[in-house]
Amino acid sequence: MKIRNRLTILFTAIITAILLFFAITVYLAYADFRDEQYEKRLEQQAYTKARLLLEGQISPSVLKVIYQNQPNTLFQEEMAVYDEHNQLIYHDDIREDFVKETSAMLRQICQNGKLRFKQENRQVVGFLYQHGEKTYIVTAAAYDEYGLSKLANLRNTIAITFIISILVVVIAGRFFARQALAPMADVVRQVGQITATSLHNRVPEGNGRDEIAELAITFNLMLDRLEKSFAAQQQFVSNVAHETGTPLAGIIAELDLAQRRPRQTAEYEQIIQRVLNDARRLGRLTDGLLNLAKASYDPSVITMKPLRIDEVLLDSSHEVIRKRAGYRVDIAFDPKTDTGEPILVRGNEYLLRVAFANVMENSCKFSADHHCLVKIMPAEHGCAVYFEDQGIGIQPGDIPHLFTPFYRGSQARQAEGHGIGLSLTHRIVTLHNGRISVSSIPGKITVFCIHLPL
Structure with a gap:
């Protein structure tokens, strides 16, 4: 059921209940x-x-004539008077006695002094009348024709008015529900027109104060995130196509050149070596992209556990040295804070190993001696890991973009790479609620610092 119909029914039900109660x-x-x-x-x-009967000593026959000719006589009225021995001494018309006064009824009047009740459509009253030393019982009954007709007319008027009011309420409720939800319908219509190619469009936010405006603002914030995500995705796909195209083009060119004419064994070995280098480069790019995808997972689905930071760093250094035989990585603890107790962090071992290996490899790659010094220091509510190299350094203009995927600094083009490692490290550190920073003096030293919470 649509909200408009639900609001109409709810509004009608509430107003109907109020009108019915009234x-x-x-x-x-x-x-x-x-x-x-x-x-x-x-x-x-x-x-x-x-x-008149008892004190005025008017005879019953005269009394009947007087009241029968009186203009304000009650409709179908009858009256009876009993003495203290419950003997009937007067009745308007004994032949049409409507109220049958029983001894129990007369006794109840004597006990209570007054009695009122209804018998069919007539109203009956009974009371005591004191005359001299005697007490009489008087009963009277009559049919309120005029009053009951007015009551019936009131009932009919209320019923007709109630039905008409309900119809008016239904129409008004429908109208007000449509008016209240008109901005919502506009939002739905405008959102329905937004596609992947028109994510720059936004929903009007109205006055910015009511609930519809809050919904529109929420939609616009979501569209902002989607637009950024689509732009990043397009940039990512473009970069991947560019990065993978270079080694693939090299492999195809080498193999195409090799099959054009017979060659010597040494020439084939050179071609195979070049193709192998391009294939390895393509493999490293693929591994980097897979790790980048893993680092984009929801943190709730990634297994976290307490880890010894020194063991993870040692595994990362072994991995770097195994891949690059000429690289050297030294790990040292701060002698001022080294107590011999292991430093534990909570994280995913595989992702942290990848992050540390990327920074180590980057430091070794851009230093003349291919050496990286790693220092572990306890920090407030966590630990800090410093990666230091005596290399070419980083230009100040490159530092703000250093963790952008596929970005390569002005001095990084002289070395092999794809611009994935540091952006992947940044994502992994952020995934662990940590932070990474860099400081550099071009031509002298570069230091990366990763701070991880305990």
């Missing part, structure tokens, strides 16, 4: 008021009759 309250209040007023009038007229 209508029932008015009807019952008027019914009680009519009963009370008619009973008082009936009792007053019966009291007047009893007074």
Whole structure:
């Protein structure tokens, strides 16, 4: 069910309940008021009759004639008077006696002094009348034709008004629901028009204060993230195509050249070596891309456990030396803080090993002696690992872009690489809630610092 229909039904139900409560309250209040007023009038007229009969000594026949010709006589009224021995001494018309006064009823009037009840559609009152030393019991009954007709008319009026009101409420509820949700419909329509090629479009945020505006703002923030993600993806695909195209083109060219004419064994060995180098370069690029994808996983699906930072660094150094026989990596603890106790961090062993190996390899690659010095130092709420090399350094203008995927600095083009290693390291460190920084003096020294929480 649409929200518009749900709001209409809810609005109609609430207003219907209020109107129904109000209508029932008015009807019952008027019914009680009519009963009370008619009973008082009936009792007053019966009291007047009893007074004329007992104190005015008017004969019953004359009393009947007087009240039958009176214009304000109650409809179908009858009155009876009993003495203290429950003997009937007066009745308007014994042949049409509607209220059958029983001894129990007369006894109840004597005990309570007054009695009121309804019998079918007639209202009945009974009370005691004191005359001299004698006490009489007076009963009277009448049918409130005028009052009941007014009550019925009120009931019909309320019913018709209630039905018409419900119809008006339904129409008004539909209208107001449509008006209230019109901005929402605009947002839905505009969002539906946004595709992968039009992520630059945004949803109007209206006044910026109501819930619809909050929804529009949330949509726009999501579109900002999507636009950045799509742009990064396109840039990533473009860079991958460029980086993989170079070694593939080299492999194809070498093999195409080799098959054009017969060659000597030494020439074939040279071609095979060049093809092998391009294939290895392509393999390293593939490994880097796979690790970059792993570092983009949701942190909740990556296994974390306590790790000894020195053991992870040692494994990373062995991996770098195994791949590059001419590289040297030395690991040292700060003598001022070295207590012999292992320093533990919580992380993923494989990803941290990849991150450390990338920085080590980068330091060795750009230093003349292919040497990297690694220092481990305890830090507040964690540990700091420094990677130092005496190499060509990094230009200040390159440092802000150093961790951008596929970015290569102005001095890095003289060495082999793809611009993946440091961006991958940055993602892995961020994944572990750590941070990485770099400081460099061109031509002298470069120091990378990775801070990891315990």
